[in-house]
Amino acid sequence: MDNMYTEYYLVVDLATGTAEEIELEEEFVQEYVGGAKLNMALYEEHKDGEPIVLGTGLFTGTLVPGSCLGVITAKSPVTGKVAHAPFSWGAGAELKLTGYSFVVIKNAAEAPTYLWLHDEIADFVDASALWGKNVWDAVDIIRDEQGEDRIQVLSIGKAGENKVTTAQIVNNYWGDGDRFGFGALFGAKNLKAVAMRGMGELEIDDADAFIEKTEALLGVVKKQIAGKSGFSALDFANIPAALKAAAEKQMHRVEADFNNPLPYKFFLKYREDPTTMASTKVEEPGVLVSDPIGYAALGAAVAPEDAAEVLEACFKLGLNPVAVAGKLTAKDKAGAIAELEKMAESSKADAFDAVLSPFAPASERAEAAYIAGICPVLAAAAEALNAEALAELASIGTGLDFDADAFKL
Amino acid sequence: MAKSLKIGIFIGKGASYSWIWFVKTFDALDFNDIFFLDENDVLHGQLDHFDCFILPGGDPFQVAEGLGEQGLSLVRSFVERGGTYIGVCAGTYLALRFCEDPMPWLNLVDVPIRNYARTPPEAVRMQYKYLVPYRDGFVFHPVRGSLEVTTGDEVFKAPLYGGPPMVAPPEMRLLDYSGFDAKTLYLIDEHEAQRTMLGHAAGIRVPVGGGNLYLFGPHFEHPHYPRANQFLHEILCTISPLADGPPALPVTLLQGPELRRWVTSLRRDVSSSRVLANGLTDLRWKIGEKVWEDEKILYFVNELLKLLKDLTRYDVLPVCDPASLRREAQNMRMHLAEIRVLSKDGMETTRQASALIDSTKKLSKGLYESYFMFKRQHWWSNGENNRTHS
Numbered sequence: 037m038d039n040m041y042t043e044y045y046l047v048v049d050l051a052t053g054t055a056e057e058i059e060l061e062e063e064f065v066q067e068y069v070g071g072a073k074l075n076m077a078l079y080e081e082h083k084d085g086e087p088i089v090l091g092t093g094l095f096t097g098t099l100v101p102g103s104c105l106g107v108i109t110a111k112s113p114v115t116g117k118v119a120h121a122p123f124s125w126g127a128g129a130e131l132k133l134t135g136y137s138f139v140v141i142k143n144a145a146e147a148p149t150y151l152w153l154h155d156e157i158a159d160f161v162d163a164s165a166l167w168g169k170n171v172w173d174a175v176d177i178i179r180d181e182q183g184e185d186r187i188q189v190l191s192i193g194k195a196g197e198n199k200v201t202t203a204q205i206v207n208n209y210w211g212d213g214d215r216f217g218f219g220a221l222f223g224a225k226n227l228k229a230v231a232m233r234g235m236g237e238l239e240i241d242d243a244d245a246f247i248e249k250t251e252a253l254l255g256v257v258k259k260q261i262a263g264k265s266g267f268s269a270l271d272f273a274n275i276p277a278a279l280k281a282a283a284e285k286q287m288h289r290v291e292a293d294f295n296n297p298l299p300y301k302f303f304l305k306y307r308e309d310p311t312t313m314a315s316t317k318v319e320e321p322g323v324l325v326s327d328p329i330g331y332a333a334l335g336a337a338v339a340p341e342d343a344a345e346v347l348e349a350c351f352k353l354g355l356n357p358v359a360v361a362g363k364l365t366a367k368d369k370a371g372a373i374a375e376l377e378k379m380a381e382s383s384k385a386d387a388f389d390a391v392l393s394p395f396a397p398a399s400e401r402a403e404a405a406y407i408a409g410i411c412p413v414l415a416a417a418a419e420a421l422n423a424e425a426l427a428e429l430a431s432i433g434t435g436l437d438f439d440a441d442a443f444k445l
Numbered sequence: 446m447a448k449s450l451k452i453g454i455f456i457g458k459g460a461s462y463s464w465i466w467f468v469k470t471f472d473a474l475d476f477n478d479i480f481f482l483d484e485n486d487v488l489h490g491q492l493d494h495f496d497c498f499i500l501p502g503g504d505p506f507q508v509a510e511g512l513g514e515q516g517l518s519l520v521r522s523f524v525e526r527g528g529t530y531i532g533v534c535a536g537t538y539l540a541l542r543f544c545e546d547p548m549p550w551l552n553l554v555d556v557p558i559r560n561y562a563r564t565p566p567e568a569v570r571m572q573y574k575y576l577v578p579y580r581d582g583f584v585f586h587p588v589r590g591s592l593e594v595t596t597g598d599e600v601f602k603a604p605l606y607g608g609p610p611m612v613a614p615p616e617m618r619l620l621d622y623s624g625f626d627a628k629t630l631y632l633i634d635e636h637e638a639q640r641t642m643l644g645h646a647a648g649i650r651v652p653v654g655g656g657n658l659y660l661f662g663p664h665f666e667h668p669h670y671p672r673a674n675q676f677l678h679e680i681l682c683t684i685s686p687l688a689d690g691p692p693a694l695p696v697t698l699l700q701g702p703e704l705r706r707w708v709t710s711l712r713r714d715v716s717s718s719r720v721l722a723n724g725l726t727d728l729r730w731k732i733g734e735k736v737w738e739d740e741k742i743l744y745f746v747n748e749l750l751k752l753l754k755d756l757t758r759y760d761v762l763p764v765c766d767p768a769s770l771r772r773e774a775q776n777m778r779m780h781l782a783e784i785r786v787l788s789k790d791g792m793e794t795t796r797q798a799s800a801l802i803d804s805t806k807k808l809s810k811g812l813y814e815s816y817f818m819f820k821r822q823h824w825w826s827n828g829e830n831n832r833t834h835s
Contacts, residue, residue: 154720235719
C-alpha cells in the first residue's frame with residue numbers, strides 16, 4: 037500500500053519463531069479500510085492459528101485529529117466472540133511507524149517471549165526474566181534493555197500470565213480499555229509483551245489537500261469539544277460526585293493521547309503533593325486515569341480517596357478494573373489490593389455482549405473511529421468525526437474511492 | 446568511452462560526519478566514481494588514482510596528526526602534480542597558512558582569516574564549541590547555520606559550521622559572505638559577527654603547481670542547499686578527468702537470500718543503534734579539538750538505515766568484507782549500549798564514543814563502497830527505479 041499505511045503487514049508465528057512480511061495490497065485496503073474491519077479480515081484469514089491481530093486505522097499516526105488509535109482483535113475468552121479493544125496513547129501511531137500497520141500473532145511460544153518491533157525488524161526476545169514481573173517493572177526492563185524510554189509496550193502482568201479472564205493488556209503503565217480478557221490470550225501464547233519503536237514515514241496521495249482538509253476538520257472538532265477537559269469530557273463514564281471530589285484533591289494534570297485535542301485522561305498523585313509540578317525523587321507518585329470507567333467502577337467498590345491507588349494495582353497486575361471492581365469485598369485499600377493479588381491468580385470475568393470494547397460510548401461514530409484509527413472518546417464528543425467526513429479524507433489520503441459505508445463494521 | 450571524474454573523499458581520523466553530505470550530493474548529481482580514503486590510503490599513495498581529493502569538515506588537528514608529515518607531503522605533491530583539492534571547513538584550515546607561526550599542516554595558501562585572534566570576542570551562546578586554541582591565539586566561530594554568499598552576480602544560501610572568513614586577493618575569490626538570514630545563529634554579538642564575516646571570502650581558488658585548491662568556509666555540499674550544490678557541481682565540471690581510479694577491490698558478490706539475510710542482520714543492529722542513539726540525551730564528547738553531540742551519531746545512524754533500506758531491494762551486491770561490516774554494526778550497537786549505561790551513572794564515555802564513531806565510519810564506508818560499486822557496474826536493468834539485477 038503506497039499511501040497512509042506501510043508497505044507490509046507482519047504475520048508472526050510464535051511456535052516457530054518466524055515472522056513473515058506480506059504486502060498490504062491496495063485492493064485489501066479498498067475492501068476493508070483498516071482498524072477493526074481490516075483486523076477482522078486478517079483474523080478470519082489466519083483463524084487456525086488462534087490469532088491476536090494488532091492493527092492500526094487508516095488515519096492512525098497521521099494529522100487527522102485523534103489519530104492515536106490502534107485496535108486489538110481476537111476471540112474473547114469473556115464473550116466467546118471475536119472482539120475489538122483499543123490501544124491509544126502513543127502506541128497506535130508507534131505500531132504503524134515500526135513499518136507494520138498490522139501484526140497477526142499466531143500460535144504460542146514454547147517459552148516466555150516478547151516481540152520487539154523496530155524499523156521493519158521483528159525480534160523474538162527471551163522474556164523468561166520478565167515472567168512474573170508486574171507490568172510497570174516489565175515496561176522499565178524492556179525499555180532499558182532496548183535502550184529508549186519512548187518504546188511503546190503492550191504487556192501483561194500476573195493476571196495475564198495466569199490466563200485469568202479478568203486480565204487485560206496494558207499500554208505502557210496504563211490500562212487502556214481491554215474488557216475482553218485479551219491479557220489471558222497473551223498469557224496463553226507465552227507472550228509477555230509487544231514492544232514497538234518506529235521512526236518510519238507515511239506517504240499521502242494528495243498531501244496538500246489532505247493537510248488543508250485536516251486543518252479545517254480540526255477547527256470544527258475544537259469548536260465541538262470546546263471547554264471539555266478531564267471530567268468535563270467524561271460524562272459517559274458516570275463518575276459520581278464523591279469520586280470527582282476525591283480526584284480533585286489528588287489532581288495533578290490532564291493528559292492527551294498522540295494528536296488528540298481532547299485531554300480526557302488525568303494524572304492523580306497520592307504519594308506526593310499533587311500541586312508539585314517539578315520533578316521529584318518520588319518514583320511512583322500516582323496513576324494516570326486512562327480508563328475513567330474503570331476508575332468509576334473501583335470508586336464504587338472502595339473509598340473514593342483510595343480508588344486511584346487500587347486502579348494502580350490493577351494496572352500493575354494487568355487486571356481489568358471494570359471486571360474486578362464488582363468482585364471486591366474489602367472496603368479498605370490494603371484489603372482490596374490483597375484481593376486483587378489473589379484475583380490475578382484466579383478469577384473469571386462476567387460475560388457481556390459487545391464486539392467493540394465498552395470503553396467509550398457505542399455509536400456509529402465509534403464504529404467509524406475503530407476503523408479509521410481515531411480515539412473513540414473524541415469521536416463520541418465531536419460530531420464532525422463522522423463516517424462521511426472520514427470517507428472524504430480517506431479518498432484524498434489514499435487516492436482510492438471510499439464512501440461512508442466503508443466506515444461501518 | 447569518456448573518462449569520468451575520480452573523486453576521493455577523506456573519511457579518516459578527524460573527519461566529522463559531514464562527508465556523508467558529499468556522498469549524498471554527489472550521488473544526486475550522478476557522480477558514481479566516489480571512493481573513500483583514510484590516512485593509511487593516503488600514506489600508501491592512493492591519491493595518485495584520483496582527479497579530486499575532498500577534505501571535508503572535522504578536526505584539522507586530528508586530520509594532520511593522522512596524516513603525519515609524510516601524508517601531508519603526499520597531499521601537497523598530489524596538488525602540485527595537477528590534482529584538485531577541495532577543502533571545506535577543517536579541510537580549508539588545514540590548507541591555509543593564516544598566522545606567522547602556523548601549525549605544521551599543509552600550509553599551501555598564505556591567506557589570513559578574520560576569525561583568528563589573540564583576544565577573541567565574547568561568546569553569547571554555545572560556549573562549548575565556539576573557540577579552538579591555535580598557537581598563541583584562538584580560532585573563533587562568529588556564527589553558525591544558514592547565511593548568504595555572493596559570487597558577485599548572484600546571492601545564494603549555504604550553511605556554515607565553523608569555516609573561516611578569508612582575507613584573500615580578488616584573483617583568488619570565488620564567493621564572499623554577503624549576509625545573514627533568519628536561521629543564522631550568532632555565537633558572538635551580531636554587529637561584531639557582521640564586521641568579522643561580511644565582505645570577506647567564503648570560497649577561494651588557488652592554483653598551486655599544476656593543480657588547484659578550492660577552499661570553502663560554508664558547506665556547499667549540504668544536501669538541503671541545492672543552489673550551493675550546483676555551485677559545487679559547476680566547479681567539478683571544470684576538472685578534467687584524467688585519473689584511472691584506484692585498483693578494483695576484492696569483493697564477495699552477495700546474492701538473493703544470502704544478501705537479504707546479510708542486509709537484514711545489519712538493519713537489525715543499525716535499527717537497534719538508532720533506538721539507542723535516540724535514547725541518549727544531551728551528551729557531548731570532545732574528541733581532539735572537535736565537539737561531537739549525540740545528534741551527530743543519530744544522523745550517521747539514520748543515514749545508514751536509509752541506505753540499508755535501499756539495499757534491501759537489490760538482488761545482488763558486491764561487498765568488500767561482509768563479515769567485518771557485520772562486526773562493525775554489532776560494535777556500533779555495543780558501544781551505544783555501553784554509552785547509555787555509563788552515561789546514566791554520570792560516567793565518562795569519550796573512549797566509547799571514539800570507538801563508536803570509528804565503527805560507524807567503517808560501516809558507512811563499506812556500505813557506500815558497495816553502493817557505488819553497484820552503480821558503476823550498472824548491474825541493474827534500465828528502468829530508472831528498478832534496481833533489481835536482471
